[in-house]
Amino acid sequence: MKISRLLLAVILIGIFYGFFKIFFGVVLKQPIPSSLLTMYMFFVVVGILLVLSFTEEGARELMSPIKNLLENPEKKMMRMVVFVIVSVLAGYITYNQIKPSFEAPLELRTIHPAPPSNFSAFNKTYNLLTLENPFRKYAKEDPEKFKTLVYEGGEVYFKNCFYCHGDKLDGQGHYAQGFNPLPANFMDVGTIAQLQESYLFWRIATGGPGLPKEAAPWISSMPVWQNFITEEEIWKVILFLYDYTGYVPRSWEKH
Ligand code: HEC
Numbered sequence: 001m002k003i004s005r006l007l008l009a010v011i012l013i014g015i016f017y018g019f020f021k022i023f024f025g026v027v028l029k030q031p032i033p034s035s036l037l038t039m040y041m042f043f044v045v046v047g048i049l050l051v052l053s054f055t056e057e058g059a060r061e062l063m064s065p066i067k068n069l070l071e072n073p074e075k076k077m078m079r080m081v082v083f084v085i086v087s088v089l090a091g092y093i094t095y096n097q098i099k100p101s102f103e104a105p106l107e108l109r110t111i112h113p114a115p116p117s118n119f120s121a122f123n124k125t126y127n128l129l130t131l132e133n134p135f136r137k138y139a140k141e142d143p144e145k146f147k148t149l150v151y152e153g154g155e156v157y158f159k160n161c162f163y164c165h166g167d168k169l170d171g172q173g174h175y176a177q178g179f180n181p182l183p184a185n186f187m188d189v190g191t192i193a194q195l196q197e198s199y200l201f202w203r204i205a206t207g208g209p210g211l212p213k214e215a216a217p218w219i220s221s222m223p224v225w226q227n228f229i230t231e232e233e234i235w236k237v238i239l240f241l242y243d244y245t246g247y248v249p250r251s252w253e254k255h
Pocket residue numbers: 111112156157160161162163164165175179181182183184190191192200203204207208220221222223225237
């Protein structure tokens with residue numbers, strides 16, 4: 001049986017496609033990325049068409065079924081069907097590429113942007129390189145006093161922060177689900193365990209609006225706490241955050 005050259009071309013293309021898909025994907029378990037597969041298939045199709053249309057006669061033979069379909073008056077019905085199928089297929093493929101989706105667009109956001117070297121809050125300028133928690137020293141000097149400070153920090157937290165950051169400091173407060181980005185989960189090793197107290201002070205005092213350029217888009221709901229609580233309350237709530245989570249603030253000197 002002699003098969004037409006066009007059919008041969010289609011079969012050969014199918015065999016190559018199957019080879020790339022099955023041999024790499026199933027046998028070697030190393031599927032070819034789709035962009036690469038598109039590239040390979042492009043060369044396969046061009047190569048096969050080149051080979052099959054190498055001679056004048058071969059080219060004519062390759063194109064004859066298509067020519068026949070387009071020109072033969074008897075094939076009118078068939079022609080219509082093929083046109084409809086091709087248009088619908090093209091429409092379907094295009095639609096699939098640009099299908100509307102209800103998922104929130106992926107946003108890349110720098111969670112911990114580099115802090116400025118100094119910033120102002122409470123009508124003062126702070127140097128972040130030297131800024132320290134004035135209460136930290138009591139952990140050693142006066143443990144009783146330190147305990148009271150941590151307790152007071154807890155009060156600040158449960159009056160102001162737990163709505164968003166959660167009563168277990170896990171970022172699961174009542175309002176949390178309404179925000180994107182989500183409120184920080186302080187239990188996660190990725191937040192305060194990585195940070196210095198001065199960094200926290202800066203973030204709490206200046207909130208979402210205080211974030212620098214790299215942290216765009218500026219959609220954080222973290223409030224500007226210098227407008228609502230005192231400097232001392234911020235230092236105390238920081239003590240509480242570390243005390244509750246058991247993490248130790250990062251510091252310049254090595255321990
Ligand atoms: C209205 C909700 C809301 C409240 C209330 C709130 N925060 Fe936040 N906070 C956020 C969100 C959202 C983020 C994450 C986005 C960001 O980094 O700004 C965040 C981030 C932070 C960060 C940065 C953590 C990190 O890993 O960089 C700290 C520290 C913080 N909050 C402390 C507090 C403290 C302390 C309070 C209470 C005084 C508080 N927050 C109250 C919403 C809130």
